[in-house]
Amino acid sequence: MIPSLSRCSTSRTFQKTFFNPSFRRSTYFNINPRFSIEQINPRIRKLSTTTRSLLNVPSTSASNSKSSSATKITEKDASLPHPSISSEILHPQSSPISNELPAPKSILDNLPKWLSPAKPYxxxxxxxxxxxxxxxxxxxxxxxxxxxxxxxxxxxxxxxxxxxxxxxxxxxxxxxxxxxxxxxxxxxxxxxxxxxxxxxxxxxxxxxxxxxxxxxxxxxxxxxxxxxxxxxxxxxxxxxxxxxxxxxxxxxxxxxxxxxxxxxxxxxxxxxxxxxxxxxxxxxxxxxxxxxxxxxxxxxxxxxxxxxxxxxxxxxxxxxxxxxxxxxxxxxxxxxxxxxxxxxxxxxxxxxxxxxxxxxxxxxxxxxxxxxxxxxxxxxxxxxxxxxxxxxxxxxxxxxxxxxxxxxxxxxx
Structure with a gap:
């Protein structure tokens, strides 16, 4: 018997590919950091606060407020997780979870060539x-x-x-x-x-x-x-x-x-x-x-x-x-x-x-x-x-x- 998207390397990549699926890799372009995410795509203005909390993107309006709304994901956003998700997910206290697991050499890498068709199975x-x-x-x-x-x-x-x-x-x-x-x-x-x-x-x-x-x-x-x-x-x-x-x-x-x-x-x-x-x-x-x-x-x-x-x-x-x-x-x-x-x-x-x-x-x-x-x-x-x-x-x-x-x-x- 028995017994997750890769983290994006930059916040801009995440904004283009996840929150605006119409972008393609072939149309990536440089975004002026002076512009806010709302100016880039007005359709996601309502999620801008949540976006910044997930990506740690600074905002002039959010920086002047100590409201906890920037660190919570609300229940009304059906595509987002349970409302109990808070600081541990959005703002880790210690080493960030972005560090990837190492890829140790597998025993399957040492298989003889004649067994290579069996490797995927x-x-x-x-x-x-x-x-x-x-x-x-x-x-x-x-x-x-x-x-x-x-x-x-x-x-x-x-x-x-x-x-x-x-x-x-x-x-x-x-x-x-x-x-x-x-x-x-x-x-x-x-x-x-x-x-x-x-x-x-x-x-x-x-x-x-x-x-x-x-x-x-x-x-x-x-x-x-x-x-x-x-x-x-x-x-x-x-x-x-x-x-x-x-x-x-x-x-x-x-x-x-x-x-x-x-x-x-x-x-x-x-x-x-x-x-x-x-x-x-x-x-x-x-x-x-x-x-x-x-x-x-x-x-x-x-x-x-x-x-x-x-x-x-x-x-x-x-x-x-x-x-x-x-x-x-x-x-x-x-x-x-x-x-x-x-x-x-x-x-x-x-x-x-x-x-x-x-x-x-x-x-x-x-x-x-x-x-x-x-x-x-x-x-x-x-x-x-x-x-x-x-x-x-x-x-x-x-x-x-x-x-x-x-x-x-x-x-x-």
Missing amino acids: LALTRIDKPIGTLLLFWPCTWSITLASTVLQLPLSVPIFYISLFGLGALIMRGAGCTINDMWDAKMDAKVDRTKSRPIAAGDVSQFQALSFLGLQLSAGLAVLTQLNMYSIVLGASSLSLVVLYPFMKRITYYPQVIFGMTFNWGVFLGWSAVAGITNWTVTAPMYLGGIAWGIAYDLIYAHQDKLDDVKAGVKSMALRFPDNSRTVISVLNTTFISMLGLTGYLTGLGPLYYIISCGATASHLLWQTLTVNFDDRQDCWKKFCSNGYVTGGLVWLGIAAEYVQHVLLGLPL
């Missing part, structure tokens, strides 16, 4: 960016290892199912990316960070992507059929969330909720794969906690594109809570740790689980929440990735320690 799966696969994989491992601990299953059981779910996560995350890119092709083409994606760049057509998606889903089904019938039905039911997620960013400021629900479905599936049926009493709290965790880290991710999203009309919680994201993330992470604690209590886990899965994870999330710079794209990406490379692994490590202690060493729960 491999890029479509984001195989060179494993963070999404990890975030999808970890909830499965939590549930598989926890079920193996509670049911006292031999080591071969969690090893087999963790390996199988790892392959499934790789395939289905790629399928989710394909679906997402098919939905967002036009938006991605307008965003500097995503305009090189295969469909947006024209390297893969919509029909080719649809055909490739069929192959991905067939491979995912082949993995799913290795499980019991209960798990097959449960796993197939998650596809509705996979398809729904890319659409939600168009209609609601809370697409991260659907994201969290989608990426943590493996909590139910992992337990049912091992035990034959899901223990809802145990898995429901872990799933709810996972949803909170997913919303939190995807909210950090969304801050990378908040300025582009304003212009593209894409909605996210980063735009809904521009000045309160740190508080929202704190509440979500607290919920996550609380649900982990409840899960441990319901399954009778011991101190190792609470020290590692709860305590160490809470410490890492606290650091993440306190230090993330929402106006720095590189820092947002770094903190987002730490959830896959650190947070998910810490939760699993505590459960695995309990498995070793109570199953392999034979100590009672």
Whole structure:
């Protein structure tokens, strides 16, 4: 399964191309800086104040007023974002969000020439960016290892199912990316960070992507059929969330909720794969906690594109809570740790689980929440990735320690 216009280099370019679509690149001309934006195009006079607040263009009339209207986007402008968007979006306090993410060398750049036709399709799966696969994989491992601990299953059981779910996560995350890119092709083409994606760049057509998606889903089904019938039905039911997620960013400021629900479905599936049926009493709290965790880290991710999203009309919680994201993330992470604690209590886990899965994870999330710079794209990406490379692994490590202690060493729960 799974888990923005490029910033214009100058305010004049933005004014000509975004607020007056009739301009063409071939007709760019120099604008006398003494002229105001209203003199250039009277049709956008009503939006001049909002324009200056977005672009930091000085105005003689606005400079003499300390009214907050220059730093707010009003609700009556339907093409503009939620009225809660204020200073953090329009006037960042620290380093501006205009700094772009570096373009590290991808493993796909080292493919042999005979594999070059496959490169666009491999890029479509984001195989060179494993963070999404990890975030999808970890909830499965939590549930598989926890079920193996509670049911006292031999080591071969969690090893087999963790390996199988790892392959499934790789395939289905790629399928989710394909679906997402098919939905967002036009938006991605307008965003500097995503305009090189295969469909947006024209390297893969919509029909080719649809055909490739069929192959991905067939491979995912082949993995799913290795499980019991209960798990097959449960796993197939998650596809509705996979398809729904890319659409939600168009209609609601809370697409991260659907994201969290989608990426943590493996909590139910992992337990049912091992035990034959899901223990809802145990898995429901872990799933709810996972949803909170997913919303939190995807909210950090969304801050990378908040300025582009304003212009593209894409909605996210980063735009809904521009000045309160740190508080929202704190509440979500607290919920996550609380649900982990409840899960441990319901399954009778011991101190190792609470020290590692709860305590160490809470410490890492606290650091993440306190230090993330929402106006720095590189820092947002770094903190987002730490959830896959650190947070998910810490939760699993505590459960695995309990498995070793109570199953392999034979100590009672």
